[in-house]
Amino acid sequence: MIRKKDLGTLEFIAKGAVGNVYRLPNFTIPGCPPLAYKEVRDIAPGEFSARNRQEALDAMAKTVAFRAGLSQADRGDLDEYTTWPIEMVEDNGAPCGMVMPLIPPDFFVRSSPRAGNPRDLVVDLSWLCAKESQAQNEGIDRSGYRDLLVRIALLAQLVYAVGRLHRHGIVYGDLSLKNAALAVNPPRVKLLDCDAAAELSDPARVQLHSPAFTPPENASGAQKVQDDRTDIYKLALCVIRGLQQGRGVTQTRDPAGLAGKLDAPALDVITRAVGADRGRRPTAKELFDCLEQNLLAKASPPTLRSASLNRTAVPRGLDLEVSWEASGGKEVCVLGPNGFEVTLPDPGTPVATYVITPPASGEISVEVRNAHGTVRTVAGSVQVYDLPAFRVELDSLPRPVMSGVPAVMVPPVLHALPSVPTVSTAAHPAPRIELPSLEPVSNLVQTTKTILPTAPAHPELGAAAARTTESVREMFDQARQRLRAHVAGKVDAAVRRGVSRL
Incomplete structure (x- = not known):
């Protein structure tokens, strides 16, 4: 005491x-x-x-x-x-x-x-x-x-x-x-x-x-x-x-x-x-x-039961879906190559997903954290690849090479009609005029067809080449029609002058 x-x-x-x-x-x-x-x-x-x-x-x-x-x-x-x-x-x-x-x-x-x-x-x-x-x-x-x-x-x-x-x-x-x-x-x-x-x-x-x-x-x-x-x-x-x-x-x-x-x-x-x-x-x-x-x-630290990727290869710039099954977390971190890291609040659901755009090929991991610890697992590896370059240069499309169009010779008979006595058209029918041959024009069209390019081997250019071919055909069809109309007009004018002199 x-x-x-x-x-x-x-x-x-x-x-x-x-x-x-x-x-x-x-x-x-x-x-x-x-x-x-x-x-x-x-x-x-x-x-x-x-x-x-x-x-x-x-x-x-x-x-x-x-x-x-x-x-x-x-x-x-x-x-x-x-x-x-x-x-x-x-x-x-x-x-x-x-x-x-x-x-x-x-x-x-x-x-x-x-x-x-x-x-x-x-x-x-x-x-x-x-x-x-x-x-x-x-x-x-x-x-x-x-x-x-x-x-x-x-x-x-x-x-x-x-x-x-x-x-x-x-x-x-x-x-x-x-x-x-x-x-x-x-x-x-x-x-x-x-x-x-x-x-x-x-x-x-x-x-x-x-x-x-x-x-x-x-x-x-x-x-x-x-x-x-x-x-x-x-x-x-x-x-x-x-x-x-x-x-x-x-x-x-x-x-x-x-x-x-x-x-x-x-x-x-x-x-x-x-x-x-x-x-x-x-x-x-x-x-x-x-x-x-x-x-x-x-x-206790969170529980991370599994993690996975929805694909293992993606073109560069496209998305990838990461899924995981966890409980007890406060936040989730998705990690990838080249220092890739995305942190988000834990969604509170047993299974969760998140979409990422991986910057490069490599391992993707999921990390779940709370105040008492951190757990981490590998979801998988992804291969990021580049697509081959695809360019269409309009200036480099094949162009048809056409030989010179032969001049159309008007027959001498059409330069001037021979003198004929004045007669009545009622008693004497109009003289028969022979039209010049259009064979040179037809030959030109056939020659053009033979020099048109065949369908290109590259499948991506097939449609473009087909449209170009069709456009060329339409161009020459229109040229032929204009030429035919032009010649027919000349002939018609000559006939009219000859008739007017009778």
Whole structure:
């Protein structure tokens, strides 16, 4: 037992229902963290009787004795998750309080309230479910506690800490949102006010209930003392409330609000934990296991089951479809040759596809990521090829070579008609005029046909050559028709002149 006068300077921290808590800046115990001193308050008639004071001191002494009887390993485990009493303190030979670990700085947050001075506050479970407006008014940054995985991890540690006490036959008792301090990076929990914990075998144990945490069997009077079953009930309430936030959450007992946050088996365990049937309530280990399984499922790297390409060869500049089957991702990255990389949000569907234009031949991979890891697999290899050049030069199309068109000789007889006596056309018919032969023109057309090019061997030029041939034919047909018309016109004019002289 430590003498109070040996504690040195006492720096006031807080006032509680049982007594005041002080920081001990000048007092240490080898192998222990920085310490605090909790002094049981004096008797106050109507508020805190002599019996109340003695019960508090007896409970402290029992918790100190419990810790002292543990193995070094168990004692270290207890100290990690609790601020368990270490040694009793006496003043003038009478017990007056106990020394316990000081709450580490990581479990505090700096408050900058809109009205009032900045101060350091313990981050307890109540801040997990408080409304956002409360945190804003208090000037508290809750960004580190918003993530669902962090909350599940904190509550799983709380269940573990109480479960360790049950393993040693200890009932925590007055469990509430105010009696567990929290820290993040990494998530950690410290059980506070452990001096009220009691052995399950102690029939005289006296433990309190915080508002909205009284189990139904104690509320109805069916059971007076608390035990591991009532601890489980209160733990389940902490889980239900700690995974939600907003109006009325600190009073709720309904696990339905956890749908979507925990899986169906976990909801069943928590539903039984807050049920009136004590016999169906799970153990702390069952409650911890279901939280751990949900945590691991949500904190695992994504799963990438397969990835594939819809083709393995594409002309340069054309698209390729990449497909993959994955779950648990936050974003997906498609990677290819020459530093090709496309990152997109995970679509959230079991099977997804994305269209890319590969810049070169090579391997195409799919990478799925989340906050807890990255998985990658090869979808396949693609061959990107270039099509042969296809050019049609109009200036290089074959052109027909035509020999000179022979001059059309008008027969001498047509230069001037012979003199004939004037006769009446009624008695003498008009002289018969022989038209010149058109054989030279016909020969020209035949010659042209023989020099027209045959269909080119290149299949792509076939249509163009056919159209060119047809155009040439039409050109010479029109020339022949104009020539025929021209010659016929000359002949007709000559005939008319001859007739007019008769």
